[in-house]
Amino acid sequence: MQINTIAFDADDTLWVNETFFRDAEDHFCLLFNDYIPYEECQEQLFKMEMRNLPMYGYGIKPFTLSLIEAAIEITNNKVSTKQISELIALGKEMLDAPVQLIDGIENVLSTLSRKHKLVVATKGDLLDQERKLDKSGLAKYFHHIEVMSDKQPKNYTKLVNHLDIKPQEFLMVGNSLKSDILPVLEIGGHAFHIPFHTTWIHEQVAEEIQHIHFKELAKASEIIELLK
């Protein structure tokens, strides 16, 4: 395995993310508990997010807009402006939340950056991801940050071409089988999966992966041993 560049997913690989979305979802469903049972609310919200995804893409601003639209739908137009203001504030709190690093990640990046080119490969909102990278204090370990509108095989091909390397010299590390692992294996790259305790339904994959370029890790520090 001759790895030139290691790309790290950001959300739930470098820092905690999904937890904030689940907390916001929880807040939302409690707020409208008079109108709809909790689990049904979660389903409705997820459906709204999926309906809006092709138009809005990923990130906190699309999520905030979906919260507002779902609130109008769930309450059958009875949502108060106070509640809508609360949803807008919820979105802003998420944008402004401090960055919580994944345990031990800085040490891993510091070690790996001595022998490899490291990049961040993330989807979501450009401004938001740049801000989190700044706040994280991890920017110094990365050659650059690649914010992708989606993580399809074609997006990774573009990234690999852009890095001017062969797919087999590329290693992707991330928590989502769907976004970080499967498309990278498909284009001939290597992929290490480090599960995070919470995974958004949209990112869940049922199948089990068996591939010579694939490894499942419990924590990021295992990468150091594997690349020795």
Place this chain on the structure above:
Amino acid sequence: MQINTIAFDADDTLWVNETFFRDAEDHFCLLFNDYIPYEECQEQLFKMEMRNLPMYGYGIKPFTLSLIEAAIEITNNKVSTKQISELIALGKEMLDAPVQLIDGIENVLSTLSRKHKLVVATKGDLLDQERKLDKSGLAKYFHHIEVMSDKQPKNYTKLVNHLDIKPQEFLMVGNSLKSDILPVLEIGGHAFHIPFHTTWIHEQVAEEIQHIHFKELAKASEIIELLK
């Protein structure tokens, strides 16, 4: 002038953009005309956008969120859910609007792309700008699209380093003096200004520019002559 790479701003340089925002603003201020005079409404909305800019960044989704927040403020919480739904729909219409190319731009890109590397350098939303580039049919003329979270000198330095050229080999073409011209001149690049009939207040600059690396053009086709 030895230009290696020409970067084009996208909104109001390749395709019409500001017009859609002004139309939406017009729609908004007519909708709440019972609460606030038209011009005051424009001011309030602009203030809201500026207040949210550091948090939200540029683009249609931030604009939609600001419309909703401004509506709550302007109506003193009396905005109806029907009106909020109308604002959400307005944002979606903007995201889904057909791309209107600036007159003659395709011919210019086709000619310039034979001898120069062309890139798109735009701020705003990654997904939205990629979608517009796809819809525009102009993607084939560009080496890549660079979506920047902001257009400060440091962002251009990053782009020029990334392109692996000297600033004096870089030419930026755009409609905004503030975003496309001044920061590029500051880092030693060349910049051609092609005004669009409408400029957002936030992008307006009072000063007149005198610089050996600067030219003001009436239309993009003049670039071809100037680079001969």
